[in-house]
Amino acid sequence: MKKHLAQALFIVGVLSSLSFARTVVPPAPSNITSALAAGTADAGTQLVWHNQLIAECTTIAISFAPAQRDSYLNAKQKFGKGFCYMSMCMTRSVALDFLAQSSPNQANGGTANTTMQTTYRNTYNSLMGQVSGTDCDVAQASTTPVMPTSY
Amino acid sequence: MSMKIFTLTILPALSLSLLFQAGCANRSYPSNYSNFPNGSNNTGTSTTTGTKAPAGPVPTGTGTISGMEYAGNGTGTVSASTASGAAAIAPTIDAQAPESYAYLPPSVTQTATALAQDPSNTALRMQLAGEIMTACTTDAATLAPQPGEPLMGDWLATCTDTGEITYVYVTAKYPTQSGSFGTGLAKFYSAAANSSEAGVGMLAMNTQGDGNAYYVTTYGTYLATFTDKPTAGTATAQLVSGGSGGVCSRVAAALNASRNPIPKKHTEAMSRLGACYRQAMVFVSPILYGYVYNLNPAAAQSLLPSFNYY
Numbered sequence: 001m002k003k004h005l006a007q008a009l010f011i012v013g014v015l016s017s018l019s020f021a022r023t024v025v026p027p028a029p030s031n032i033t034s035a036l037a038a039g040t041a042d043a044g045t046q047l048v049w050h051n052q053l054i055a056e057c058t059t060i061a062i063s064f065a066p067a068q069r070d071s072y073l074n075a076k077q078k079f080g081k082g083f084c085y086m087s088m089c090m091t092r093s094v095a096l097d098f099l100a101q102s103s104p105n106q107a108n109g110g111t112a113n114t115t116m117q118t119t120y121r122n123t124y125n126s127l128m129g130q131v132s133g134t135d136c137d138v139a140q141a142s143t144t145p146v147m148p149t150s151y
Numbered sequence: 152m153s154m155k156i157f158t159l160t161i162l163p164a165l166s167l168s169l170l171f172q173a174g175c176a177n178r179s180y181p182s183n184y185s186n187f188p189n190g191s192n193n194t195g196t197s198t199t200t201g202t203k204a205p206a207g208p209v210p211t212g213t214g215t216i217s218g219m220e221y222a223g224n225g226t227g228t229v230s231a232s233t234a235s236g237a238a239a240i241a242p243t244i245d246a247q248a249p250e251s252y253a254y255l256p257p258s259v260t261q262t263a264t265a266l267a268q269d270p271s272n273t274a275l276r277m278q279l280a281g282e283i284m285t286a287c288t289t290d291a292a293t294l295a296p297q298p299g300e301p302l303m304g305d306w307l308a309t310c311t312d313t314g315e316i317t318y319v320y321v322t323a324k325y326p327t328q329s330g331s332f333g334t335g336l337a338k339f340y341s342a343a344a345n346s347s348e349a350g351v352g353m354l355a356m357n358t359q360g361d362g363n364a365y366y367v368t369t370y371g372t373y374l375a376t377f378t379d380k381p382t383a384g385t386a387t388a389q390l391v392s393g394g395s396g397g398v399c400s401r402v403a404a405a406l407n408a409s410r411n412p413i414p415k416k417h418t419e420a421m422s423r424l425g426a427c428y429r430q431a432m433v434f435v436s437p438i439l440y441g442y443v444y445n446l447n448p449a450a451a452q453s454l455l456p457s458f459n460y461y
Contacts (some may be wrong), residue, residue: 043442050432050439057388058425065417066296068409075296076415082417083291093428097436107315107437 023081023136025088028096036096037121041111046100050093057089084136091140095127101117118135246373258286266434270444280434287427294420296413304409 021058027033032049035041037140066075102120104112259282266275433439 043438046436047433047439047442050436053430054425054429054432058421061421061424062418065414065421068411068414070301070302070407070413071414072296072298075301075417079295079413079420082421083288083424086421086428090428090432093432094435096461097432097438100436100438105438106441 023085024134025085025092025131026089027132028053028092033096033099036100037103039100039105041100043106046097050096053096054089055085061085061089081136084134088131088134088136091127092131094129095124098127099124175434245334259283276440280431283427283431283434287424287431291423291427294416294423296416300413301411303405303411308454412451 036046064078064082064085066078071076076147098120101107102112102117102124104110130134259279262275262279262282266272266279269275433443
């Protein structure tokens with residue numbers, strides 16, 4: 001009896017976790033981030049990665065497209081979700097670029113200033129935190145942008 | 152006993168639940184997502200149709216690209232500025248390289264021109280990136296769903312108690328002009344009398360996408376009421392016969408043929424954003440900028456097809 005109860009609760013726990021799916025941009029593969037951090041990826045390789053990243057993001061954002069008979073309100077939300085997703089992908093691209101700049105590369109002439117290296121890494125961490133913390137299922141609540149009056 | 156149950160069952164389940172939640176932050180993207188750059192599913196779905204500029208002849212020397220002067224004067228070297236690490240690029244100015252600028256949105260050509268004349272200017276480079284993204288997102292936003300669009304198509308209702316009219320078709324059209332969400336056209340056809348258009352009524356919609364249309368016929372007043380939430384197989388639109396109120400007083404109309412443009416526009420918008428982001432990223436990144444700027448146009452365009460977008 002206890003065993004069955006434990007199994008049931010385990011299944012409930014797993015299922016409940018699945019119900020909290022969030023739409024966030026997946027992290028970059030570790031082999032890429034490590035290569036960027038170590039400065040072992042040349043500019044051409046970075047460009048290829050960047051293009052592939054945006055291409056895959058686009059494919060995913062397109063997959064959010066509403067069905068032919070979806071309602072206007074649902075369609076609007078899905079459009080906002082796609083917009084959010086693409087924006088987060090761009091942010092991640094920028095973050096990866098900061099990571100690349102934190103090591104000797106073409107941009108810094110093969111030398112990486114220690115202070116700037118730290119700054120770039122902090123910026124990378126900050127941007128990636130923003131990306132992983134943004135749930136586009138929530139952020140798409142409104143597709144009407146409201147420009148901040150001050151910041 | 153209860154504590155033991157809690158320890159043996161609920162606690163592990165809860166822990167696993169939290170563990171799954173933490174690990175599932177990225178779970179909702181499609182399972183076919185590949186770990187770039189090894190993925191093989193980058194099949195170019197981000198390419199787009201649109202206002203693609205024709206590839207013109209490769210300019211040499213000082214020339215004009217899309218009405219824009221640039222400072223490509225053969226091969227030369229620009230001294231690097233030491234203002235920042237990003238400015239340490241020393242791009243070799245190839246007269247052919249700025250051809251990619253020909254495909255930038257018109258609103259950014261002024262900044263693009265300035266950058267072409269001063270390619271090591273970091274501020275201009277970042278300004279151009281910002282302007283590209285602004286232009287692109289503004290462009291993509293025009294493809295957002297509009298109220299009434301899910302209603303577009305042929306709606307069919309059947310009525311048998313109004314004499315000669317046995318079928319009434321309603322075509323809901325949303326006007327193409329932007330900023331006018333209020334009205335559209337609803338076309339009414341009498342299939343029994345003849346196949347030609349019987350009349351055109353106004354389709355009014357509120358900001359939630361709900362709408363209604365009416366047309367007064369010689370056989371009575373017909374009111375077609377729409378909502379924006381048609382479900383598969385059935386429609387909530389109704390055809391109401393005014394006046395007599397016979398068996399056709401409330402006849403459900405079904406969406407017979409949808410011409411809802413939203414799914415296609417969604418794909419188009421995301422494709423445009425992807426193309427624009429790839430383009431903008433070149434100017435955001437000092438590394439990529441330095442790399443692409445030194446490529447010949449053919450190589451640059453093969454790597455950055457988005458350059459062909461505009």
